[in-house]
Amino acid sequence: MEPPAEQRPSARSLARRLxxxxxxxxxxxxxxxxVFFSAVADAFLQWSSFGTVLYAASTIGIxxxxxxxxxxxGExxxxxxxxVTSSALVSSMFSYQMTANVWVGVGVSLLATLAVGFVNGxxxxxxxxxxxxxTLGTFLILQGCNLGFTKLISGTVSTKTIADMEGFDSAADVFASHLTVGDLxxxxxxxxxxxxxAVATWILLRTRAGNWIYAVGGDAQAACAVGVPVHRTKIGLYVGVSLAAWISGQHLLMSYDVVQSGEGVGNEFLYIIAAVxxxxxxxxxYGSAVGSAVGAFIFGMADKGIVYARWNADWFTFFLGAMLLLATxxxxxVRRRAEARR
Incomplete structure (x- = not known):
């Protein structure tokens, strides 16, 4: 039966918004x-494989x-x-050198990491x-500090183990634990x-700060003219990146205990690719937090799907590049259609 006439416009309106x-x-x-990897890799549809895909996606998605x-x-x-690596190094080396509770190192790392984001902004x-x-300048400074200070303090390019120190187990529960949901x-x-x-989506769609972010990215001068705090918004965005880097860094440290000081180089492009x-x-x-999550999920599926299909891992970058171009x-x-309908 055909739906009542008064229901059809709203349905079309919802479809148009989507x-x-x-x-x-x-x-x-x-x-x-x-669909592609489900067809070419039998192991891809297993629950254990799905958990691995989600983990790979989350490490980029965070x-x-x-x-x-x-x-x-607009930045x-x-x-x-x-x-991310700097955050892990600060936590590890501060805790080890000061023989302090690991949570003290985690706290110091949080302050140091947020400071980098604030200075960037x-x-x-x-x-x-x-x-x-x-940020290219910051990248080079941090890369040099990561290698230089680690060699100076530890004598090698990696940190010392802190797995036997007080607070490590509880920190690992927060940043690197496992949980089981059914068979997953x-x-x-x-x-x-x-x-x-969820938090980022709420900020973008339900708060003034979200309106400021879109306005600043669309036209910073026009946003400033109507009272948007452009400088404060941009600094806050860089601090937000630093907060996520701290979370990722603590996961890196608590998962492997020892951190290699040269890690992380090039990962910034993966984050940007997922967002694009x-x-x-x-x-x-223009953009959304949900879109970045889907982009990270695509990364996870491609990264692990190639393994499950037993292909050469070198094909991953080809696949990622193709997905980047097609998605762009x-x-x-989609954007041209949306603008044409306004």
Whole structure:
């Protein structure tokens, strides 16, 4: 039976709103990737495999969420990858050298990591330099500090073990534990990831700060003219990236106990790729936190799907690049349709 006439416009309106969402392209891409690997890799559909895919997605997704918000605000952060390693190194070396409770090192790391984000944002708004230059400088400084201080303090390129120190087990429960949901074994990073997606979505869609982020990314000068605190918004976005880097860094430390000081280089591009696949524009003012989560999920499926299909792992970068181009083209088409209907 055909629905009543008064119900049809609202149904069309809902469908139109969904079609105009920035994450539409990434959802279509995720469905295609899922079907593809389900067909070529039998192990891909197993519950244990799904848990592994979610873990791989969460390690990228935790950082992709604040990076997406930063990109919506019209900026980049090239230091995000090495900042994760810096956060883990500070926690480990402070706890070991001071023979302190591991939670003390975790707290010191939080303050140090947030300070880096604050300085990134402050330099950006005070100097007027492009975020590419500011965060590239921070990237090089952190990379040098990670290697230099680790060799100076530990004598090697890796930290000393802190697994037997007080507080390590409880910290590992928070940042690197496992939980079982039915037959599905999950890492706690999946919960951190989903929690960040929920908070970021609420900020973007239900708060003034979310309106400020879109306004700053769309046109910073126009936003400033109508009273939007542009500088405060951008600094806050960089601090948000740093907070996520701290969470990821603690997971890195609590999972492996020992941290290699050269890790993290290049991961910043994975975060940006996940955000772009999820619908964020490089020019700012457009995107969503949910889209970044779908982009990270695509990353997880591609990363592990290639393994389950028993292909050469070198094909992963090819697959990721192809997904980036296809998703970008589809996202651009969705955006043009949305703008044409306004």
């Amino acid at each position: 079609a105009n969402r920035p994450e539409l392209g990434s959802v279509v891409g995720a469905a295609a990737v899922f 950082m992709a969420v604040p990076v997406a918000l930063l990109m919506i605000g 980049f952060d090239l230091s995000a990858g090495v900042l 402050l330099l950006l708004v005070r100097t007027g330099l492009p975020s590419f230059i500011v 074994d999950l890492q706690v990073t999946v919960l951190w990831w989903l929690g960040l997606v 696949i999820g619908g964020c524009l490089l020019t700012g003012g 083209l589809l996202n651009a088409w």
